[in-house]
Structure formats: C-alpha cells, structure tokens
Amino acid sequence: MITPRRLLPSTLGGLGIAALLFPQGASAHGIVGKADLPIPVWLFSWTAAIVLVVSFVALSTLWTRPQLQREGRKRRFRMPTALARLASLAGIGLFALVLYSGFAGAQVATANFSVTFIYVIFWVGVPVASVLFGDVFRALSPWRSCARVIRWAGRKVAPASFERAPLRYPDGLGVWPAVACLIGFAWLELVYVGRDQPSTLAALSLAYFVAMLVGMGLFGVEEWEARADGFGVYFGLLSRMSVLCADEHGDIYSRRPLSGLTDMPVYPGTVALVCTVIGTTTFDGFSNGGLWRTSEPHLQSLFADLSFNQTPALELAYSVGLIFCVLLIAGVYRLGIAGVRSVSARYDTTDLSHTFAHTLAPIGFAYVVAHYFSLLIWQGQAIGYLASDPLGNGTNLFGTSSYQIDYAIISYAAIWYVQVAALVTGHVGGLALAHDRALSIYSDTHEAIRSQYWMLAVMVGFTSFGLWLLSAVGT
Secondary structure: OOHHHHHHHHHHHHHHHHHHHHHOOOOOOOOOOOOOOOOHHHHHHHHHHHHHHHHHHHHHHHHHOOOOOOOOHHHHHHEHHHHHHHHHHHHHHHHHHHHHHHHHHOOOOHHHHHHHHHHHHHHHHHHHHHHHHHHHHHHHHHHHHHHHHHHHHHHHOOOOOOOOOOOOOOHHOOOOOHHHHHHHHHHHHHHOOOOOOOOHHHHHHHHHHHHHHHHHHHHHHHHHHOOOOOHHHHHHHHHOOOOEEEEOOEEEEEEEOHHHHOOOOOOOOOHHHHHHHHHHHHHHHOOOOOHHHHHHHHHHHHHHHHOHHHHHHHHHHOOOOOOOOHHHHHHHHHHHHHHHHHHHOOOOHHHHHHHHHHHHHHHHHOOOOOOHHHHHHHHHHHHHHOOOOOOOOOOOOOOOOOOOOOOOOOHHHHHHHHHHHHOOOOOOOOHHHHHHHHHHOOOOOHHHHHHHHHHHHHHHHHHHHHHHHOOOOOO
C-alpha cells in the first residue's frame, strides 16, 4: 500500500529531479532572452536545496521555543489624518486615470497608461510595497475610500439606515470570492487573448469597482474588504509579512518579521487562496516553457475537435493549464500536511492544513518576485513617460514623454541572483514559520521537529520547481 509517508518524498523528489534534468523547459514572465549565468543552473538548484537543509538543521538545534507567535509590537508614530486622506484621494485619482486612459486613449498596449499601470505597478508593485511598508493598498483602495465616503454621507442623512450593514456576510462563503477574483485576474493576464486591450481593462476595472461598492454596501465595508475583495485580501495577506503595521486609529507599529502571519485569520478558502497565489504564478513561468509548448497544441486540438474555434480552443487549453498548476500546488501541500499528521494523530488533516496555511505566504511572495522582478524593473520604467502621455496622443504633461526604458539598468546575471535569492529566502521564511508553529502546537520538541521533515520536503520541492521554471527560456 502506498502511504503519504512513501508518496511525498517520491513526488517532491521527482519535482527536484525534473528541475535538474529538464533545464530548458520554461522562462519567467518578463524575461527577454536568456541570461548567461555565471555558474550552472544545476549548481543553483543543489545550493538552494542545501541552504534549506542547513536552515532546517539550524532551526532544529537553535530554535527550541516559539519566537513568532507574538508580534512584539512597538508603537512608532501616528499617521497624520491629512496624509491618510491624501492617500485615498491619490488612489481614487489613479483609478480615474486608468478608466479615462483606457476608454479615451489610444488602443495600443505600449502607449496607454492603463495597461502598464494595471499589470506592472498595481499587480507587481503593490505586493512589493505591501511587504516593505505594510498594507498600503488599504489606504489607496479607491472602492474602499468611496464606500466609506458613501457610508459617512448616509449616516449624516439617515443614521438609522446606515448604522449597520443590511446583510450578514455568510460565514461559509469565507474568502472564496477573493480566490475567484485572483484566478479571474490570472486568467485575464495569462489566458485571455484580449488582455492588453485598454478599453477592455477599463471596462473590467469599472465593473469590479461597482461590484465592490455593492458588496460593501450590503455586507459592510470592513467585512467585505477582509473576505471578498480579491485584491484587498491578497495585498493584506502579503502585508502581514511586513515589519510595519497600523491599527484602526492610524498608529504605526513595528513588529518581528513574519510574525504578522501567525495570527492570520483562517476562513473557508484561505488555503486555496495561498495555493492560488503560488499556482497562478507557477503557470506564468510554465506556460512559457518548452514542456508546455509541446503539450498545449494537443490540448488545443482536443478542444478544436469538440467544435471550438481556434481562439476559444487556445483559451480553454491555457485555462486547463492554469487550473492544473493551482491544483498541483494544493496537492503537494496536502501531501505535506498528510505527512505531518502521520507523526501524531492528535490533529486531523483539516486542522493541520489551516494551522500551517500561513507558512505558504512567503513562498507565494517569493514566486511573485522571482517571476516578475524583471517586468517591474524594466517595464516599470515606462510609467515615467506614460504619466506624461497617458492617452498616447503625443501630450507631454510633465516633460518626460521622451524617456526610454533602460534595459542596461541591471544585468541578466543580477536578475538571476535576485530571483534565486528571493526563492531561497521565501522558502527559508516558510520553513521558519512552520517550525515555529510546530513548536507551539506540539508539547514534545522532538515530535515537533519530526513533523517538519515533511514541510522541509515541501520547501525543497517548491524551491527546485521554482528554479526549474526560472532556469531556461522555452524553445
């Protein structure tokens, strides 16, 4: 009988071996050409695996008591009310500019402000800012700001009607709407053939804005934001990794790195949320690789044989690949949790899955940085000239319309070092969180350490798979 104890090492080992045997299989989104690496890719993979194992040994030896279960907050200063309001106005203004440029501007992706802002500044830049500075999106969110203004105005006119939300958010729904939002955005970015059409992006942005206002009006601004706003939930999750945080009064605190994740509320769908972050980014790299390019035509032909036209067949093939990658990540995590449970029957699989869900957040952010770093560092420069000419009609509002992207700002080798460092650091962070949580739930230290053999296997597998996705350009 094949048990999780036997199956997990084989599965994860297979991922690691694949990373070494098939180095020409994939490339990260935003990478132009192949980097000439200073050392062989296989050496990077082995080095990363060794770093994780050494980290595990060090944690097991030196980290014998929980350190991250409490944030250890220290108050630093209070955010000025005027600055908070200015941030809200800035968020609304940027959103209005996205809509205006998308609808009224040139329908050329490289010349329109909305495309670069959404796919680079918003989708990649905000996650990085969230980890560095805390939950910045909460202050910038245009739909949150507008919903709060509507609620404030409503309470002035009819206090009884706006004192509380008319409906109660269903507990069983959890964060599944946020999961659907993230998968939908990933589908838009990676699958939909009209993804770079400015007017389409503007229309979808407006539809999302309206949906958020309706949801916040029916179920409450804070409740809807915490569970159903896909971007608010995602950016809020990443902000828990930051050393900075704020309370409801605007006071800014510092805390231990990663400690904000340990008290992360776990709702129905939370595990799916963190697996979706990793899985969708995984497909971004995988879909550019040679392995996918040899498999995708067969999937497309299968849908074409079912009487789908070429474009729908292509989108359906990529949709299958996207869902497969999300399920793959969820399956690997589930196997790891099954291994943890085999150490002690004290906790069931569902409880352990929820207990260790936060440990995947650093890995999710590591995948984001690894896959999108070059996009942010290169294409992010385009916002300099697009800000002067947001409609793409030749205006020069700030005198920067002649700026060009400087691809020499960083070398390919340096990009690779950043990507590898992000992957290794993220996985070490996940390993540290898992070890700390194990120490807090198991009374026996040796039992806690043995339970983490399985999480180490998960981390090594994810690291090897991530390096494989980054290691080569599809042919």
